[in-house]
Amino acid sequence: MKTKKQINIFIVEDNKIFALALKSDIETSFADFHVKVRTFETGEDCMDKFKEVKPQIVLLDYHLNTQKLNAADGVKVLDWIKKENNETYVVMLTRDDNIDIALQSFKHGASDYIVKSDTQFRKIIFSIFNIFKIITSKSEAKRYKKIVIGICLSIAAIVGFVLAIQIFAPSVF
Amino acid sequence: MSKSEESVCDFKYLKDLVNGKSDLIANLMDVFINQVSDELQCINEAIINTDYKTITRYAHTMKSSVSIMGISKLSPVLNKMEKLGKIETDIEKIKQLNLELNDICTKAIIEIEKEKHNY
Numbered sequence: 001m002k003t004k005k006q007i008n009i010f011i012v013e014d015n016k017i018f019a020l021a022l023k024s025d026i027e028t029s030f031a032d033f034h035v036k037v038r039t040f041e042t043g044e045d046c047m048d049k050f051k052e053v054k055p056q057i058v059l060l061d062y063h064l065n066t067q068k069l070n071a072a073d074g075v076k077v078l079d080w081i082k083k084e085n086n087e088t089y090v091v092m093l094t095r096d097d098n099i100d101i102a103l104q105s106f107k108h109g110a111s112d113y114i115v116k117s118d119t120q121f122r123k124i125i126f127s128i129f130n131i132f133k134i135i136t137s138k139s140e141a142k143r144y145k146k147i148v149i150g151i152c153l154s155i156a157a158i159v160g161f162v163l164a165i166q167i168f169a170p171s172v173f
Numbered sequence: 174m175s176k177s178e179e180s181v182c183d184f185k186y187l188k189d190l191v192n193g194k195s196d197l198i199a200n201l202m203d204v205f206i207n208q209v210s211d212e213l214q215c216i217n218e219a220i221i222n223t224d225y226k227t228i229t230r231y232a233h234t235m236k237s238s239v240s241i242m243g244i245s246k247l248s249p250v251l252n253k254m255e256k257l258g259k260i261e262t263d264i265e266k267i268k269q270l271n272l273e274l275n276d277i278c279t280k281a282i283i284e285i286e287k288e289k290h291n292y
Contacts (some may be wrong), residue, residue, distance in 0.1 A: 017205045018237040021190050024201070028192040044238055066234040116237055118245075121190060 183243025
């Protein structure tokens with residue numbers, strides 16, 4: 001499955017080495033796709049670029065205030081993203097295996113919630129792949145919808161034309 | 174390193190992440206060394222000041238940092254530090270754990286510096 005359109009992915013993560021490693025893994029795993037990955041240390045930095053780029057996917061860390069104490073936390077940033085563009089898929093990342101955080105994330109509009117563990121990168125790549133499938137399916141559904149509407153309109157036009165001839169020039173048939 | 178000393182890093186994890194690209198591996202190693210050195214300094218200062226909140230924050234974040242180099246020995250150490258930091262208790266135990274943390278990180282940095290020459 002390949003997408004023709006460029007997919008923009010933001011990583012919002014205050015742990016620099018983790019963000020770089022994740023970026024590398026995504027670029028390696030999706031080398032055949034048109035993927036552009038950008039990393040940000042805070043939600044504030046992310047939102048500055050968000051309006052310009054409108055990423056399809058955001059990988060968002062729950063705890064964003066290790067380095068900068070006043071940085072907004074993951075849920076707040078999630079709210080900002082959803083307010084700006086509700087279509088953006090947000091995957092929440094955290095080391096806390098906590099059902100309350102998971103529920104909170106989904107309640108605020110996250111598409112997925114991944115606990116950072118030994119298999120963290122596999123889980124993230126799998127989540128992104130699933131989102132790609134959804135994006136592709138939605139795009140194809142839109143295309144088929146347009147085709148069906150086009151066919152229906154054509155049929156309606158033909159039927160209307162035939163009716164018009166029957167009414168105004170019945171001798172034709 | 175002598176045969177009796179176990180290595181603390183697992184570079185296979187890192188190599189798989191970047192599909193063996195040498196420049197990326199070297200860059201990640203440099204970032205890791207700088208970042209972990211800073212994080213250790215912050216945790217050490219927090220312990221001197223008995224700043225449990227900072228200890229908790231950095232113990233939490235270091236779990237992600239050390240995972241990149243496959244330093245699995247540090248997971249239980251950082252988990253315990255984070256737990257004790259959250260309930261703001263037993264600073265002496267935290268200090269002991271911190272000694273172990275610093276020791277393993279120092280060994281890790283030495284291993285990484287050696288391994289870097291291959292890239």
